[in-house]
Amino acid sequence: MRLRCAVLDDFQQVAADVADWSAVADRVEVTSFAEHFGTEDELAAALAGFDIVVTLRERVPFPASLFTRLPRLRLLVASGMRNSVIDLAAAKAAGVTVCGTQSASTPPVELTWALLLGLARGIVQENNALREGGPWQQTVGADLHGRRLGLLGLGRIGSRVARVGLAFGMRVGAWSQHLTKEHADEVGVELAASKEELLAESDFVSIHLALSDRTRGLLGPAELALLKPTAHLVNTSRAAIVDQDALLAALREGRIAGAGVDVFDVEPLPADHPMRTAPRLLATPHLGYVSRSNYETYYGQAVEDIRAYLDGSPTRLLG
Structure with missing residues (x-):
């Protein structure tokens, strides 16, 4: 049997x-x-x-x-x-x-950049307008060359994301609790003085950390408040690393330019979940590994x- x-x-x-x-x-x-x-x-x-x-x-x-x-x-x-x-x-x-x-590690790296580029160039908004007969050109793209990419985590995935950023001509910095200057130098990126400095000075922030007691809620209201109003946040790691209510508030109030998210506190996302209707959000249904x-x-x-x-x-x- x-x-x-x-x-x-x-x-x-x-x-x-x-x-x-x-x-x-x-x-x-x-x-x-x-x-x-x-x-x-x-x-x-x-x-x-x-x-x-x-x-x-x-x-x-x-x-x-x-x-x-x-x-x-x-x-x-x-x-x-x-x-x-x-x-x-x-x-x-x-x-x-x-x-x-x-x-x-390749699929999540590729999706990270799909979200980041989609945010930077307003891809979804412009595509929808073009297909629906809307206004011709609505957005002004955010440049990558010369801008700072801040990485929270520089492990297997974060390091590959960093190298793509360098290829775009971005200034890449990284921070994590145990990140050493030797490893940052090996990847070719700057070791940020602190998490706060990385958030405050970056134009794009991407999260590449494992979820643990140390990283759960790592970005709360105070940390999100450090981001520039023109900054974009990308999370393809774990939803619980970012305070979800604080992120929703930042998006609704326009305190950051946008967020690209592939991970959620509940999956699959319920039909009435606020992430489905949040402004300035480019979201995918946990496709990083797919x-x-x-x-x-x-x-x-x-x-x-x-x-x-x-x-x-x-x-x-x-x-």
């Missing part, structure tokens, strides 16, 4: 196409869910009959209370090698093995994780 595997949040219905599941087909029956289960009750009901679950990113929490409601669950595969919403101790106590997958190559890696390695588990040698263990 084959084990049952659930693939969560397969919105585009591509999980079966971007990876070769034949390696486990004789032992596993795969069911893909395109709809998102927004509550623990919905999730527990949907997954009650499954032995294996594949979940994307950190969208679906797996707290201790959920593991107790899924006694049949034996393997949980999460995309990426870091996941803050899975209670790994509870999983271990429940006898659930948790594995991860690798991911590429690319064919990334999906091929995620689902391909999910199949590898499942096969390794079934063969008695689990790989890419989390926790």
Whole structure:
């Protein structure tokens, strides 16, 4: 009798196409869910009959209370090698093995620049006006060459964003709590004296930090107030790094020129969420990791994780 595997949040219905599941087909029956289960009750009901679950990113929490409601669950595969919403101790106590997958840094770098450029040149507003027969030319673009790009975080993704900024002729600065001058020099950017200095002096600010107790709420009302009225903020990392109410207030009151956001406090975003109607906001539905190559890696390695588990040698263990 084959084990049952659930693939969560397969919105585009591509999980079966971007990876070769034949390696486990004789032992596993795969069911893909395109709809998102927004509550623990919905999730527990949907997954009650499954032995294996594949979940994307950190969208679906797996707290201790959920593991107790899924006694049949034996393997949980999460995309990426870091996941803050899975209670790994509870999983271990429940006898659930948790594995991860690798991911590429290219897709979020590309989306960061898509949002930044879209904001700088008013792409969405001008495209909509052109298609709808509106006024010809409404916006005055913000230049990149010679302007300062401030990066909060200079890790794997932030460093690649920095190099693109340098190619545009931007002055690039960076800050994070443990960033050293040696690493900043290696990437070719300036080490900002402080977070406050970076925010106050930058024309574009982009966030590339992992969510932790240290970074949660890193940009609150006081920090956002430091931004220039002409500045743009881009967040493709985690919503909780920025105080969402403070960001909405800054956008509504015109205290910053605009924001590009790919991450939200609730995902998928409810139809009545204020982020859907906020002015000066260019928003995408968490597309940073959504690319064919990334999906091929995620689902391909999910199949590898499942096969390794079934063969008695689990790989890419989390926790």
